[in-house]
Amino acid sequence: MSKKNYKLEARNLNAFYGSFQALKDINIAMEEKAVTAFIGPSGCGKSTFLRTLNRMNDYIDGFRIEGDILLDGNDIYTKEVRVDELRKEVGMVFQKPNPFPKTVFENVVYGLKIQGIKDKKILTETAETSLRKTALWDEVKDKLDKSALALSGGQQQRLCIARALAISPSVILMDEPTSALDPISTAKIEELIYELKKDYTIVIVTHNMQQAGRVSDQTAFFYMGELIEFSKTKTMFTSPKHERTQNYITGRFG
Amino acid sequence: MTNGEKNRLKDKAFQVFGVFCTFIGLVVLAIFLIDIIMEGASRIDWDFLTSLPSRRASRAGIYTAWVGTLWILILTSVIAFPLGIAAGVYLEEYSKRTKMANFLEINIANLAGVPSIIYGLLGMEMFGRVMGLGGSLLAGALTLSLLILPIIIVTTREAIKAVPRSIRDASYALGASKWQTTWNQVLPASFGGIMTGIILSLSRAVGEAAPLIVIGALAYVPFVPTSPTDEFTVLPIQIFNWTSRPQADFLVNAAAAIIILLLITFILNGIAVYLRNKWQKRVKW
Numbered sequence: 001m002s003k004k005n006y007k008l009e010a011r012n013l014n015a016f017y018g019s020f021q022a023l024k025d026i027n028i029a030m031e032e033k034a035v036t037a038f039i040g041p042s043g044c045g046k047s048t049f050l051r052t053l054n055r056m057n058d059y060i061d062g063f064r065i066e067g068d069i070l071l072d073g074n075d076i077y078t079k080e081v082r083v084d085e086l087r088k089e090v091g092m093v094f095q096k097p098n099p100f101p102k103t104v105f106e107n108v109v110y111g112l113k114i115q116g117i118k119d120k121k122i123l124t125e126t127a128e129t130s131l132r133k134t135a136l137w138d139e140v141k142d143k144l145d146k147s148a149l150a151l152s153g154g155q156q157q158r159l160c161i162a163r164a165l166a167i168s169p170s171v172i173l174m175d176e177p178t179s180a181l182d183p184i185s186t187a188k189i190e191e192l193i194y195e196l197k198k199d200y201t202i203v204i205v206t207h208n209m210q211q212a213g214r215v216s217d218q219t220a221f222f223y224m225g226e227l228i229e230f231s232k233t234k235t236m237f238t239s240p241k242h243e244r245t246q247n248y249i250t251g252r253f254g
Numbered sequence: 255m256t257n258g259e260k261n262r263l264k265d266k267a268f269q270v271f272g273v274f275c276t277f278i279g280l281v282v283l284a285i286f287l288i289d290i291i292m293e294g295a296s297r298i299d300w301d302f303l304t305s306l307p308s309r310r311a312s313r314a315g316i317y318t319a320w321v322g323t324l325w326i327l328i329l330t331s332v333i334a335f336p337l338g339i340a341a342g343v344y345l346e347e348y349s350k351r352t353k354m355a356n357f358l359e360i361n362i363a364n365l366a367g368v369p370s371i372i373y374g375l376l377g378m379e380m381f382g383r384v385m386g387l388g389g390s391l392l393a394g395a396l397t398l399s400l401l402i403l404p405i406i407i408v409t410t411r412e413a414i415k416a417v418p419r420s421i422r423d424a425s426y427a428l429g430a431s432k433w434q435t436t437w438n439q440v441l442p443a444s445f446g447g448i449m450t451g452i453i454l455s456l457s458r459a460v461g462e463a464a465p466l467i468v469i470g471a472l473a474y475v476p477f478v479p480t481s482p483t484d485e486f487t488v489l490p491i492q493i494f495n496w497t498s499r500p501q502a503d504f505l506v507n508a509a510a511a512i513i514i515l516l517l518i519t520f521i522l523n524g525i526a527v528y529l530r531n532k533w534q535k536r537v538k539w
Binding site for chain 1: 420431
């Protein structure tokens with residue numbers, strides 16, 4: 001269908017919670033090593049869509065989808081796809097920092113350990129590389145065996161990003177990653193996203209228009225389960241095609 | 255008197271009433287304890303703990319009874335804990351919200367309220383007769399396991415429920431399976447709650463006499479049980495037996511045995527409180 005190779009694609013995607021339709025006929029294609037922002041008012045389906053990209057909705061009773069989601073051109077909802085393998089490829093960071101009640105080190109290497117990797121050297125090296133990538137290494141290198149819950153909120157969130165990076169995914173999904181953080185921590189995460197897009201494809205859900213404008217290359221505007229507009233971020237913020245988009249990004253509703 | 259004064263007076267009156275209610279329970283318990291200790295404490299010595307039962311009150315001891323109680327404790331733990339925790343984990347983490355699940359849930363809660371003697375009858379028939387275990391330790395432990403299973407299942411579920419969704423999400427998002435998430439995150443985080451529940455359920459099991467009498471545990475066992483298939487007695491049965499004797503000396507024996515039984519339950523409850531505090535401090539969100 002497409003000449004270009006997209007990293008992530010949704011084709012005619014419909015999603016339901018029981019009889020409620022949360023997503024309506026979504027078609028979207030996201031480029032590799034770029035940041036895509038999902039914006040839209042609460043309940044518009046953007047988080048639901050984000051969570052279909054690594055099948056985090058699988059455990060919700062009554063949730064089902066129709067249509068296809070393609071990762072590197074392969075449908076991720078076929079029977080052959082193992083969810084744990086998919087999630088190694090598509091990492092996720094959540095709204096509220098959610099480190100495990102374990103040490104900083106144990107947090108970072110959790111993903112490796114559950115894959116059965118026990119080699120101390122590999123674990124230590126991966127922990128350091130991942131923490132360096134999130135600019136956390138200097139702050140926590142002396143606290144690796146301290147509880148992750150003792151870190152500040154911003155540090156915890158960067159730890160959660162490091163934890164996601166440790167299993168070397170190619171895509172990182174971020175569900176409002178800074179909504180629980182102070183402005184300085186938020187700025188650090190935004191810088192980090194900028195750095196990370198050199199190596200990773202990033203999809204970020206945000207309620208913060210400025211954030212979407214700052215960090216993303218393309219933006220998708222969702223409303224009532226529909227994808228209203230999808231374009232280059234610059235284009236969307238300067239000359240949106242739809243009136244609804246215009247109203248939302250200028251803060252007239254939402 | 256103004257309305258304000260009336261309200262303050264009512265407030266005060268309720269406070270006094272509340273204090274009174276709180277203390278009634280404690281005072282009765284204290285009187286009971288003091289009475290028991292005054293009567294029995296002097297009877298407790300090494301011989302009392304290491305003597306076999308006897309027709310003569312002064313020579314009778316609780317050796318067989320506390321060894322039996324210990325056996326029952328250990329066997330019941332081994333049987334009931336894995337079953338109860340596994341069932342709790344299944345119901346909370348795995349089972350879908352179906353009508354069947356709701357039905358199971360309601361009935362497990364109901365089972366926790368069934369009188370213990372009914373479990374005794376069930377145990378006698380099922381373990382004693384059908385499985386041919388008679389009045390053995392194993393039959394007793396199986397019966398008590400049934401008795402405390404609902405409590406363990408319910409407390410396990412409560413403890414697991416208290417683990418935030420976000421921890422499970424984090425684990426799943428890193429590619430963990432349901433089992434890995436349960437084993438590595440959910441169970442450790444709820445360990446304190448689960449332990450508290452099962453220890454409290456054990457201390458209930460330790461105090462039970464009725465179901466064990468029904469399955470045929472004996473009051474007079476002139477030997478110490480050495481295997482799960484041996485016949486046995488436990489402290490509550492020994493106490494029951496002694497209190498029904500006419501001789502006053504046996505009542506002193508009973509008081510002494512009650513002190514030992516209370517000690518065991520206090521220790522168990524103490525461990526439960528300790529674990530709860532320790533794990534609550536470690537895990538905070």
